[in-house]
Amino acid sequence: MRQIPLREALREAMSEEMRRDERVFLMGEEVAEYNGAYKVSQGMLAEFGPRRILDTPIAELGFTAVAVGAAQNGLRPIVEFMTWNFAVLALDQILNTASKMLAMSGGQISCPIVFRGPNGSAGQLGAQHSTAFEALYANIPGLKVVSPSNGYDAKGLLKQAIRYEEDPVCFMEAELMYGEKSDIPDEEYYIPLGKADVKKQGTDVTIVSFNKMMKVALGAAAELEKEGISAEVIDLRTIRPLDWMTILESVKKTNRLVIVEEQWPFASVSSEITYRIQKEGFDYLDAPIRRITAADAPLHYAPNLVSLALPDVGRTVQLVKEVMYLKK
Numbered sequence: 001m002r003q004i005p006l007r008e009a010l011r012e013a014m015s016e017e018m019r020r021d022e023r024v025f026l027m028g029e030e031v032a033e034y035n036g037a038y039k040v041s042q043g044m045l046a047e048f049g050p051r052r053i054l055d056t057p058i059a060e061l062g063f064t065a066v067a068v069g070a071a072q073n074g075l076r077p078i079v080e081f082m083t084w085n086f087a088v089l090a091l092d093q094i095l096n097t098a099s100k101m102l103a104m105s106g107g108q109i110s111c112p113i114v115f116r117g118p119n120g121s122a123g124q125l126g127a128q129h130s131t132a133f134e135a136l137y138a139n140i141p142g143l144k145v146v147s148p149s150n151g152y153d154a155k156g157l158l159k160q161a162i163r164y165e166e167d168p169v170c171f172m173e174a175e176l177m178y179g180e181k182s183d184i185p186d187e188e189y190y191i192p193l194g195k196a197d198v199k200k201q202g203t204d205v206t207i208v209s210f211n212k213m214m215k216v217a218l219g220a221a222a223e224l225e226k227e228g229i230s231a232e233v234i235d236l237r238t239i240r241p242l243d244w245m246t247i248l249e250s251v252k253k254t255n256r257l258v259i260v261e262e263q264w265p266f267a268s269v270s271s272e273i274t275y276r277i278q279k280e281g282f283d284y285l286d287a288p289i290r291r292i293t294a295a296d297a298p299l300h301y302a303p304n305l306v307s308l309a310l311p312d313v314g315r316t317v318q319l320v321k322e323v324m325y326l327k328k
Contacts, residue, residue, distance in 0.1 A: 197237055209235065257323075259273055
C-alpha cells in the first residue's frame, strides 16, 4: 500500500492501461510537452511518445471530433479537457455523436472513449470556470458519468472506464483534490461503474454526496457524532448509472435522507435521488428528504461569496438536525 496524490493515481490508471493496450492514447491541451496543465500526465510523453500522448490546439470541438472518430474506428482514446467548463465547446460531439452513435447505428458502432478533467469550483476562478456539470451530462442517454472523491476510487474507476466500458464515459475530477493523497494498493484493481460506496456506517440519518462535497458530508457526520447523532455517509462515485438502491437500503435503516452536492438546485442529481427514494421508499421516511446545493446563481469571484454559495459543514449539520426534528 502506498500513499500517493490524486493526480498520480489518475496517471497510474492511464499508464497501466496504455501499457496493456496499444489502442489507448491520451490527447488534450498541454498533456504532452507541458506534462499536463495539472501535471496529471507528467512523464507520459517520455514513456509513450508523441503518437500516443498528443498535444492539441485550443479547439475542443475539433480534437474531440478526432477522438470520437478514432473510438468509432477501434481505438480507445482518453480526452483531457483543461476544465469541464471548456468541454461545452465540444458538446455537439459528445451529445450528438458519441452518446447517440450506438443507437443510430443499430448497435453496430460503439464509442469507447473517456472524457476527463477537473470539474466544479476550484476557489477564486470566477463564474466561467466554476460550474459543476455532473447533472448536465447525466441527463444524456448513452453517456456514463463518474465523479470520484478520492484517489483510490479514482484509479479503480478510471481503469474500469478505459478497459471495459464500450460507452463514452465522462470522468469528472476535482481540481482542489489533485494534491490530496490516498492509500493505493500495489496490486492491480478495478471498480465497477454504477456502485455507490458506504464510507461510514450509521443509524440515525443517511447523508449522500459525491466528489469533493464528500468532505462536507464526512465533516458533518463527524460533528454530529459529537452530539450523539449517528450518520451513515454514502459516496455515489458514479452519477450515471445511479446506484439509488444502496441509498434506499440505507434509508430503510435510518428513515431520513440529506443530500449534499455542488450542482445548481434545478434538475440536479439530488432532484433525481429525491424522486427515486420518495417513490420507492416513501413508507420508510420519517421526515421530508432535504438537500443542500450550490446557490442558484453563477459562482462569484469574491471568497466570501464563494463560501456562501457552496455547501459547508455547519449548514449540513443544521439540515440533519431539522430532519431529526431537533431544536436549533
